[in-house]
Amino acid sequence: MKHLPKHLRPHWRYVAVGIETWPDADVSRRGFQRAVWYAAGNLLGDPGSADAGLKLLAFSHADGEGEAILRVRRGHVDDARAAIACVSEVGGDPVGIHVRGISGTVRACEERYMGRAGGDLTQRDVAFADADATAVVRGDAYDVRTGSGDVGATAFDTE
Structure with a gap:
């Protein structure tokens, strides 16, 4: 064919x-x-x-x-x-x-x-909503773990 x-x-x-x-x-x-x-x-x-x-x-x-x-x-x-x-x-x-x-x-x-994914991930303790929490940090994005699940935040939200 x-x-x-x-x-x-x-x-x-x-x-x-x-x-x-x-x-x-x-x-x-x-x-x-x-x-x-x-x-x-x-x-x-x-x-x-x-x-x-x-x-x-x-x-x-x-x-x-x-x-x-x-x-x-x-x-x-x-x-x-x-x-x-x-x-x-x-x-x-x-x-x-x-x-x-x-x-x-x-x-x-x-x-x-392509090739822009996979940035540096760090985990640190942050102050979020008047309480201490753990967050996964990717650049300027913070994924804060709370009792009800993850919450997306920025550096200004976690101070």
């Missing part, structure tokens, strides 16, 4: 996304792909979701931070961005997802937008 001529082949764009969760969240590749497909199906409908052709190519997640590359059919990037923005939880864990950038090749996407 012959390959299709170049002008008949599908053209793709590659979307790099950053993923942020609580430090103890367990977000898997399969769960993330399922959440993206579910969001695309709900927002765009089955025909629109099939046209966009969202597919997860690369995924990594550890210690509350992660990144992924999604393949999207050219011409449907705006639809894909909207669907990605609709993902609010993966496997029952709340997530924050932001698009880092869009590229025409996987290699350019990896070189420009």
